[in-house]
Amino acid sequence: MPIRTPYLLFLGDAPHAKTAQGVLDWQPELCLAQSRYPSCRLDLGLPEMGFAEAAAAGARSVLIGSAPAGGRMPPAWITDMRRALEAGLDIASGLHERLNDHPDLKPLADRLGRTLWDVRRPNREFSIGAFERRSGKRLLTVGADCAVGKKYTALAIEREMRARGMDAGFRATGQTGILIAGDGIAIDAVVADFIAAAAAELSPAADANHWDVIEGQGSLFHPAYAGVTLGLVHGSQPDAMVLCADPTRPRLGAGDFDLYPQPDLGDCVRRYTEAARLTNAEARVIAVSLNTSKLDESAARTLLNETEARLGLPCVDPIRTGVGPVVDLLAQI
Amino acid sequence: MPIRTPYLLFLGDAPHAKTAQGVLDWQPELCLAQSRYPSCRLDLGLPEMGFAEAAAAGARSVLIGSAPAGGRMPPAWITDMRRALEAGLDIASGLHERLNDHPDLKPLADRLGRTLWDVRRPNREFSIGAFERRSGKRLLTVGADCAVGKKYTALAIEREMRARGMDAGFRATGQTGILIAGDGIAIDAVVADFIAAAAAELSPAADANHWDVIEGQGSLFHPAYAGVTLGLVHGSQPDAMVLCADPTRPRLGAGDFDLYPQPDLGDCVRRYTEAARLTNAEARVIAVSLNTSKLDESAARTLLNETEARLGLPCVDPIRTGVGPVVDLLAQI
Numbered sequence: 156m157p158i159r160t161p162y163l164l165f166l167g168d169a170p171h172a173k174t175a176q177g178v179l180d181w182q183p184e185l186c187l188a189q190s191r192y193p194s195c196r197l198d199l200g201l202p203e204m205g206f207a208e209a210a211a212a213g214a215r216s217v218l219i220g221s222a223p224a225g226g227r228m229p230p231a232w233i234t235d236m237r238r239a240l241e242a243g244l245d246i247a248s249g250l251h252e253r254l255n256d257h258p259d260l261k262p263l264a265d266r267l268g269r270t271l272w273d274v275r276r277p278n279r280e281f282s283i284g285a286f287e288r289r290s291g292k293r294l295l296t297v298g299a300d301c302a303v304g305k306k307y308t309a310l311a312i313e314r315e316m317r318a319r320g321m322d323a324g325f326r327a328t329g330q331t332g333i334l335i336a337g338d339g340i341a342i343d344a345v346v347a348d349f350i351a352a353a354a355a356e357l358s359p360a361a362d363a364n365h366w367d368v369i370e371g372q373g374s375l376f377h378p379a380y381a382g383v384t385l386g387l388v389h390g391s392q393p394d395a396m397v398l399c400a401d402p403t404r405p406r407l408g409a410g411d412f413d414l415y416p417q418p419d420l421g422d423c424v425r426r427y428t429e430a431a432r433l434t435n436a437e438a439r440v441i442a443v444s445l446n447t448s449k450l451d452e453s454a455a456r457t458l459l460n461e462t463e464a465r466l467g468l469p470c471v472d473p474i475r476t477g478v479g480p481v482v483d484l485l486a487q488i
Numbered sequence: 489m490p491i492r493t494p495y496l497l498f499l500g501d502a503p504h505a506k507t508a509q510g511v512l513d514w515q516p517e518l519c520l521a522q523s524r525y526p527s528c529r530l531d532l533g534l535p536e537m538g539f540a541e542a543a544a545a546g547a548r549s550v551l552i553g554s555a556p557a558g559g560r561m562p563p564a565w566i567t568d569m570r571r572a573l574e575a576g577l578d579i580a581s582g583l584h585e586r587l588n589d590h591p592d593l594k595p596l597a598d599r600l601g602r603t604l605w606d607v608r609r610p611n612r613e614f615s616i617g618a619f620e621r622r623s624g625k626r627l628l629t630v631g632a633d634c635a636v637g638k639k640y641t642a643l644a645i646e647r648e649m650r651a652r653g654m655d656a657g658f659r660a661t662g663q664t665g666i667l668i669a670g671d672g673i674a675i676d677a678v679v680a681d682f683i684a685a686a687a688a689e690l691s692p693a694a695d696a697n698h699w700d701v702i703e704g705q706g707s708l709f710h711p712a713y714a715g716v717t718l719g720l721v722h723g724s725q726p727d728a729m730v731l732c733a734d735p736t737r738p739r740l741g742a743g744d745f746d747l748y749p750q751p752d753l754g755d756c757v758r759r760y761t762e763a764a765r766l767t768n769a770e771a772r773v774i775a776v777s778l779n780t781s782k783l784d785e786s787a788a789r790t791l792l793n794e795t796e797a798r799l800g801l802p803c804v805d806p807i808r809t810g811v812g813p814v815v816d817l818l819a820q821i
Contacts, residue, residue: 286712286745346680348584378722381763381766382715382720383680389712390711412619433714
C-alpha cells in the first residue's frame with residue numbers, strides 16, 4: 156500500500172465520518188490520532204492532535220475521514236489542508252473533488268514534495284468486455300439502503316473465510332474500502348458507461364475455489380444511486396449475495412432522501428436476485444446482515460430470529476453474532 | 489446551437505454510424521456531404537467530399553458521425569482530423585475520448601483558431617438533489633436493448649405533439665440527440681454517482697401541461713449499460729414510458745453481447761414499471777415502439793397487431809405507422 160502511514164484522521168466539522176471510522180475499525184494500527192473542529196460532535200476516541208503535533212508524533216498522512224454532502228470541501232478545510240502539507244504530511248482523500256485538481260493544494264504539494272492521494276480517482280482505464288461468465292466465485296454485499304454495513308459485512312466475511320483457511324480476497328469499491336485494502340476501484344467515480352466494465356475488472360477470472368468478496372455500493376432502492384448498484388451487480392456476476400439492512404431505520408437514511416421509505420426485505424431479495432441473474436443464472440441471496448446496533452440484546456435477537464423465519468435465510472449481525480453462518484454456506488458453494 | 493454548420497459527416501471506416509444517420513434523419517439541411525475511407529461500406533447518400541473540398545463548398549464543421557467500439561479513435565482518424573483542422577473546419581465529436589484532451593489535436597486547433605466540440609463532455613456540474621416529484625409531465629423512451637429506436641421514437645413523438653399544438657420539448661441524453669437538439673446531457677459520460685442527478689437536472693420542474701420527451705439510453709437488460717438506464721429512469725421520474733424494441737433481433741445487438749438473449753417484452757413492461765415507480769408512483773408503460781424495418785409490410789402489420797394484443801398496449805413503428813396512437817394517449821394524461 157503506497158500511502159504513507161500512520162494516519163492523522165481529519166474529521167473537520169463533518170456530521171459523519173464513515174471513512175475514518177471504517178479505517179479505524181479494520182486497520183486501527185494505522186490510526187495515530189484525530190483532528191477535529193471545536194464544533195465537531197464526532198469522537199473516534201483517538202488522541203487529539205494538530206498537524207505539527209501529529210507529524211512530530213510520527214504521522215505521515217492526513218486522511219480526510221469524512222465526506223461532506225455532495226462531496227465538496229468547505230473553504231476552511233482547504234486552508235487546513237494547506238497547513239497539513241506545510242507540517243510535512245501527505246493527504247489521502249476519498250472525496251469526489253480531487254485534491255490534485257485544486258489550484259492551491261496541488262502547486263503547494265509539488266513545491267513541498269508532498270503527495271496528494273485521490274483514492275476515488277480511478278487509476279486505470281476500462282473497456283467494455285464480453286461479460287461472459289468468469290471462473291472463480293464471487294460474493295457481493297447488497298443493500299436495502301446506503302450506509303447499512305455492506306463494507307463491514309464483506310470485510311467480516313473475508314476475515315472469517317481466511318480464518319478457516321478458505322481462499323478469499325476483499326475487493327474494495329469505495330474510498331474507505333480502498334484505504335483499508337490498499338487497492339480497489341471507486342465504482343461510483345467511474346464514467347457511467349463503464350460501471351459494469353469496471354466491476355468486471357475488479358474481480359477478474361480466478362481459480363475455481365477462489366472467492367472474491369466484493370464490497371457493495373448504494374442500493375437498488377435508492378433514487379440517487381441505484382444505477383451504480385445495478386452496474387456493480389451486473390459486472391460482479393455474483394454467485395452469492397448477502398443483503399445488508401438497518402431495520403431500525405424507517406426511511407432512507409442519507410440526508411434529503413427521507414422522502415423515500417425503506418424497502419421491504421423480501422422485495423430486496425427478489426429484486427437483487429432478478430437483477431443479478433442477468434449475468435449469472437445461479438445468483439442468489441444466501442443470507443441477511445442486519446445492523447442491530449440501536450437495539451438491546453434481547454430486541455436484536457428477536458429481530459434476527461423473526462427476519463430469519465420470515466425470509467427463510469440465515470440472518471446475522473456481523474458485530475453482534477459474527478458471520479459464521481454465512482461462511483458455513485459459502486463453504487458449500 | 490453554437491456548433492457551426494453545415495456539417496461534413498465523417499464516417500472513416502466505421503461499421504456503424506448512428507450519430508451521422510440520426511443527424512441526417514432529423515436535420516438533413518445541416519448535412520452537406522460525407523467523407524469515407526475506401527473500405528467503408530456505409531453510404532448515407534450524400535455527396536462524397538474531402539476536407540478541403542467540403543470547406544470550399546461551405547461546410548463549417550466535421551461531425552465524427554460514427555463510434556468505434558469502446559470509443560477510442562484509431563490513429564488514422566487522428567491524422568484525418570488534423571487535416572480537417574488544416575482545411576479550416578471545426579470538429580464535433582460524440583466519442584468518449586475527448587478531442588480537447590488530445591496532445592496533437594488540441595494545440596493544432598488552438599494555433600489555427602479552430603474549435604473542438606466534445607458533446608459528450610458534460611458542460612455543467614451536478615449536485616444530488618432531494619428527488620421530490622417535480623411539476624410538469626415527462627415521457628421517457630426505454631429499451632429492450634441498445635440501438636432499438638429510443639431516440640428516434642422520442643423525436644417522432646415530440647414532433648407529433650408539437651404538430652398538434654401541445655407544449656413539448658425533446659431532451660437529449662446522447663451525443664446524436666445533442667447534435668440534433670443543440671443541447672442536452674450525455675448521460676453515460678457523467679460520473680456514475682451523478683447519473684440520476686444529471687437526469688433530474690435535464691428535465692427540471694416545468695408548467696403543469698408541459699411535456700419533456702426524454703431520450704432513453706441503454707437497457708435494463710443489457711449487462712454493460714443497465715446502470716446508466718436505471719439512473720436515467722429514476723432521475724427522469726417519467727409519467728409515461730414508451731418501450732422500444734427490435735423484435736427481429738434474437739440476441740442483444742451490440743458486438744460481444746450476443747451471449748445475451750433479447751428480453752421478453754412483457755418482462756420489460758413489468759421491470760421498467762417497477763423501476764420507475766420508485767420515484768413516480770404513477771409511472772407506466774403506455775405504448776410499444778417496434779423497429780420493423782427488416783420486415784415487409786404484411787409481416788410488420790402482423791407483428792404490430794400481435795404485440796398489441798399480447799401486451800394490451802398500443803404498438804407503433806414510428807417510421808411505418810407514425811406515433812399518432814401514442815400522442816393520443818399522452819393528450820389524455
